[in-house]
Every structure is written in C-alpha cells, then in structure tokens.
Amino acid sequence: MKNRVLEVLGISYPIIEGGMAFIGDGKLAAAVSNSGGFGQVAAAGHGAKEFERQIEVAASLTDKPFGVNIPIGRMTIDHPYFHIIKAHKRKxxxxxxxxxDPRPFISALKEWxxxxxxxxxxxxxxIHAERYGADLFICEGFEAGGRNSPYxxxxxxxxxxxAKAVQLPIAAAGGISNAQGVLAALALGAEGVQIGTRFIASHESPAHMEYKTKLVEAKDMDTIVLERSIGRVNRVIRTNIADEILELEKETPSFEQLYPHINGLRNKAAAIDGNLNEGWLHSGQSAGLxxxxxxxxxxxxxxxxxLTINEQKxxxxxxxxENVIE
Ligand SMILES: Cc1cc2nc3c(=O)[nH]c(=O)nc-3n(C[C@H](O)[C@H](O)[C@H](O)COP(=O)(O)O)c2cc1C
Structure with missing residues (x-):
C-alpha cells in the first residue's frame, strides 16, 4: 500500500492515534506505532516534565515512528513543550x-x-495549513470526541x-472506529484517518476501567456537547455530572463561573481516577460502535x-x- 499519509509519516497503515489529553501517553502511542499506525504522545494533561517522560517512554517501547500533539491555544514557540520537542527531535x-492558530509554528518545526x-x-x-507549509491536514468533524471546532x-x-479546496494529504477524524469508517473517509477524499475514542477502550490506554466500560455501554445518543454557552464544543459521554453542567450552562454562566466545572482536573478525576461523580469524560459519537x-x-x-471485506462489498x-446501466 502506498499513499501520501504513509509516506509523510513512514508507517504501514494510514491510522493515526489522535492527540488525547491525559490518555495519550507513551505506552499507548508505542502500541499504536508497533501495530503499524502512528501513535502520538499528548502534551495536554501532562505537564512539561511528564510530557518529556512520556516521549522517552514511547521511544523506549518502539523503534517505529511516532509523534506528539500540542493544543497550542495562546502558546508561543518559546513554550517549554516546544523546547522539549526540539531537544527530542530525533525521536x-x-x-x-x-x-x-498553527501558522507561527510550522516553519520552526520543519527547520528542526x-x-x-x-x-x-x-x-x-x-487552506491555511497548505499555504503555511504543513505536511498533512487532519480534517476533524463534529462527531469527534473532545474539544473541536465551534462551527x-x-x-x-x-x-x-x-478535499476539493486543497492538494495537501488529508487524514479524516471524527466518528471513525472501524473499516467502514476508513473506507468512507477514503471515498470522501482522505488518504488516512485519525482515531481517538476507539483507542481509549484498549488494554494499553491509561483510561480508568469505569471510562472504558462507559464507552462499551454507550449507544448512539450517549454523547452530548458541553461548553456551547462559552462558544466552544466539548463532546463528552452523557453522565450525571455532564447533565448537571449542561443545566448550569442554561443560565449562561461566564467563563470564570463555568471554569471550575470544565477544567482539566475535572476530566482527570473521571478519566484516570474513575471518579464519575467528580468529573466528565471526552467521547466521540463512535462510542456507540x-x-x-x-x-x-x-x-x-x-x-x-x-477493509478488504468491505471493499469487496x-x-x-x-x-x-454497471449491469443496470448496461
Ligand atoms: C479523550 C480525548 C482527548 C482529546 N484531546 C485532544 C488534544 O489534547 N489535542 C487535540 O488536538 N485533540 C484532542 N482530541 C481529539 C482527537 O485527537 C481526535 O481528533 C478525535 O478523538 C477523533 O475523533 P473520534 O474520537 O471520534 O475518534 C481528544 C479526543 C479525545 C477522545
């Protein structure tokens, strides 16, 4: 198999592990890369020191290519995460x-x-990704788990x-967890996929068993979107806490009022510590699958x-x- 996503990342299968706050550690990234995909160590949820340690863990567990994910927010290239990336650029x-906005970072990272x-x-x-020299665009739909575009x-x-607007290789993200999803993404113009939610429910993921069980039990209507009241989108599993936050948002709280409920510690409490009365869990709509x-x-x-079975169909x-047309 040959395509541009495989060539850019040096992998066997065009399956990228999406960056996942708290979940994307070195062990999971290495497991994805060792299985022929492209694992990624997430910066989010790991402070700078832990991020560096997780890069070292990944490098110690695989000799296959892997990457890192940075939610850039208002960071500059002087942020400690980027110093760590530079120091470990060979790994x-x-x-x-x-x-x-990725534009200020692209040329520096490419120089490294x-x-x-x-x-x-x-x-x-x-279009911005292509214009500013990115090697690959990850096209993320609203089905995806976690924080994504408010549009x-x-x-x-x-x-x-x-796919119509750019020549850049594209990986599709959001709602993909099986071969049918990958084939659909290829049919729609992608050359690869990025998967998040499905990898949370894996033996290697650091997610608490309560989280994995919630994903297995989830059906089509079991994710909801939080943070719309402050102009953001955060797709999570429906739980009592998530419903309570949604209720709170009806009162149009300010960011400062909402923050104690939506910050990363609340995510960690449920995702890693398994305390579903203390926090909430990111999940994409593909949890139903x-x-x-x-x-x-x-x-x-x-x-x-x-892929082969579905391709035959x-x-x-x-x-x-063709028979009908003839
Ligand atoms: C638990 C979780 C945490 C996430 N954290 C991040 C993150 O830190 N940075 C990021 O760019 N995307 C993040 N995402 C989005 C994923 O990288 C990926 O694009 C998305 O999960 C794909 O959709 P899917 O969940 O339907 O597979 C997160 C998603 C999940 C489920």
Whole structure:
C-alpha cells in the first residue's frame, strides 16, 4: 500500500492515534506505532516534565515512528513543550498542532526536521495549513470526541469540501472506529484517518476501567456537547455530572463561573481516577460502535482486515450498478 499519509509519516497503515489529553501517553502511542499506525504522545494533561517522560517512554517501547500533539491555544514557540520537542527531535517524526492558530509554528518545526500536521474543522483551516507549509491536514468533524471546532461541521459534508479546496494529504477524524469508517473517509477524499475514542477502550490506554466500560455501554445518543454557552464544543459521554453542567450552562454562566466545572482536573478525576461523580469524560459519537475493550493490535488488525471485506462489498455494488446501466 502506498499513499501520501504513509509516506509523510513512514508507517504501514494510514491510522493515526489522535492527540488525547491525559490518555495519550507513551505506552499507548508505542502500541499504536508497533501495530503499524502512528501513535502520538499528548502534551495536554501532562505537564512539561511528564510530557518529556512520556516521549522517552514511547521511544523506549518502539523503534517505529511516532509523534506528539500540542493544543497550542495562546502558546508561543518559546513554550517549554516546544523546547522539549526540539531537544527530542530525533525521536519524534511529526508534531500535530490543534486548538489554535498553527501558522507561527510550522516553519520552526520543519527547520528542526519534523513533519507538521495541523488539526482543523473548516475549509479555511485546511487552506491555511497548505499555504503555511504543513505536511498533512487532519480534517476533524463534529462527531469527534473532545474539544473541536465551534462551527460544528460534520465530517461527511466537510471532508469532500476540504478535499476539493486543497492538494495537501488529508487524514479524516471524527466518528471513525472501524473499516467502514476508513473506507468512507477514503471515498470522501482522505488518504488516512485519525482515531481517538476507539483507542481509549484498549488494554494499553491509561483510561480508568469505569471510562472504558462507559464507552462499551454507550449507544448512539450517549454523547452530548458541553461548553456551547462559552462558544466552544466539548463532546463528552452523557453522565450525571455532564447533565448537571449542561443545566448550569442554561443560565449562561461566564467563563470564570463555568471554569471550575470544565477544567482539566475535572476530566482527570473521571478519566484516570474513575471518579464519575467528580468529573466528565471526552467521547466521540463512535462510542456507540464500541462493543469491547481490545488490544491496540487487535483494533488495528480488525480495521485493516475489514477493509478488504468491505471493499469487496463496494466492488460488488459497483458491478451491479454497471449491469443496470448496461
Ligand atoms: C479523550 C480525548 C482527548 C482529546 N484531546 C485532544 C488534544 O489534547 N489535542 C487535540 O488536538 N485533540 C484532542 N482530541 C481529539 C482527537 O485527537 C481526535 O481528533 C478525535 O478523538 C477523533 O475523533 P473520534 O474520537 O471520534 O475518534 C481528544 C479526543 C479525545 C477522545
């Protein structure tokens, strides 16, 4: 198999582990990379020291390429995360930049010999990525777990528009957890996928078992969006706490009033410590497709093996259509 996502990242299967606050540690990243995908150590949820340690963990567990994810917010290139990336540039293949304007960072990261992926949820984000020299654009739809674009564009509509607007290789993110999702993404113009939620429910992920169980139990209507009242989108699993925050948001609180409920510590309390009365859990809509906790290798093998089966269905459908047209 050959395509530009595989070439840029030096991997076997076009499956990227999305950066995941608290969840994306070195062990999970290495498991994804060892299974032929592209693992990523997340900066979010790990302070600078721990971020550096997790890069070292990943490097000690795999000799395959892996990357790191930085939610840039209002950071500058002088932020300690970027000093760490520079110091470890030989271990890291690519940096993905989300949650902010990536333009000031791209050329510096490329000078350090790194590939740059930018995450966005509009056509404009993709055009900027291409114009400012990113190597790959991650097109993230509203189905995705965690914080994503406030424009709330779903992947099915957004991805073909992005593919029409740029020449850059694209990986699709949001709602993908199996072979059908990957094939759909390829059909809509992507050359790879980025997956978050499915990897949380893996043996290697540091998520608390309560979190993994919630994902296995979740059905189609079990995610909700928090933080709309402050102009943001944060997709989480429906829990009592999440419902309480939603109620609070009806009173249009200020950011300062809402912050104690939505900050990272509240996420960690539930995601890592398993205390569902203290915090909330990020999840994409694809949680409804997760039936069991598996090893990362089994998750990736299922996707790859399923590609052929589903591709045969698509080919059979096209042959039928050709018969009808004749
Ligand atoms: C637990 C969790 C934490 C996330 N944290 C980040 C993050 O720190 N930075 C980022 O760019 N994206 C983050 N995301 C988004 C993922 O990188 C990825 O794009 C998304 O999960 C893909 O959609 P899916 O969850 O439907 O697979 C997070 C997603 C989840 C589920």
């Amino acid at each position: 890291i293949k690519a940096v993905s930049l989300g949650a902010g 010999g790194l590939k740059v992926m930018t995450v966005g949820g509009t056509v404009k984000h993709a 709330e564009l779903t992947l099915f509509s957004l991805l073909p528009q992005v 997760i039936d069991s906790v598996e090893s990362v290798q089994d998750i990736i093998e299922d996707i790859v093996n399923g 698509v080919s059979a459908f096209i042959s039928e259509l």
